[in-house]
Amino acid sequence: MDDLTGFQRDLLYVIAGAEQPSGQEIKSEIEQYYSADINHGRLYPNLDAVVNKDLVEKGQLDRRTNYYELTETGEQAIEDRLEWVSRYTGQ
Template sequence: MDDLTGFQRDLLYVIAGANRPSGQDVKEEIEEYYESEINHGRLYPNLDTLVNKELVEKGELDRRTNYYAISDAGEQAMQDRQEWEDQYVEL
């Protein structure tokens, strides 16, 4: 995950915390967190990056709507990141 932007990491966490969210579902969650509108030109290229890095899987809900799901590699990357963070921050 060291090669991801903070925004991409946030997308990964949103996807991991949901059950096969659509792009619109991800957009709504991330807009709530960022407290601002996220346009499609920012959202979908970053989702595609996560898919291309095989951290997220993309599938079809219907002919117009895709879903996103965390992959095994994505889960492992998140776990590795958490372990790395834990050595610096104790909450």
Template sequence: MDDLTGFQRDLLYVIAGADRPSGQDIKDEVGQYYDSEINHGRLYPNLDTLVNKDLVEKGQLNRRTNYYAIADGGEEVIEERREWESQFLD
């Protein structure tokens, strides 16, 4: 996860905690955390980066809406991050 931005990491966590959320669902959830508005120009390129790194899978709910799901690689990255964080929190 060391090559991800903090925003990408947050997207990864939101996707991992949801059941096939749409981009709008992810935007709404992340938007509750960030003080600034999350626009499409920021959200979707970062989601595409996660897909291209094989951390997230992308599929279609319908003709207009995509869903995102955590991939095995994404779960591994989250686990590695949690192990690294735990050495500082315990």
């Protein structure tokens, strides 16, 4: 996970906290956290990046809507990150 941007890490956390969220659901959650509008030009290339890194699987709900789900590699990356953070924060 060390090669991800902070935004990409945040996308992983949002995806981990939902059951097969669509891009729009992810966008809505991330906008609440960032307190700003996130445009498609920022969201979808970053989602594609985590898919290409095999951290997230992209599937199709219908002809217009994709869903995103963590892969085992993505789950492990989050676990490793949380372990690393807890080492320095004592949590």
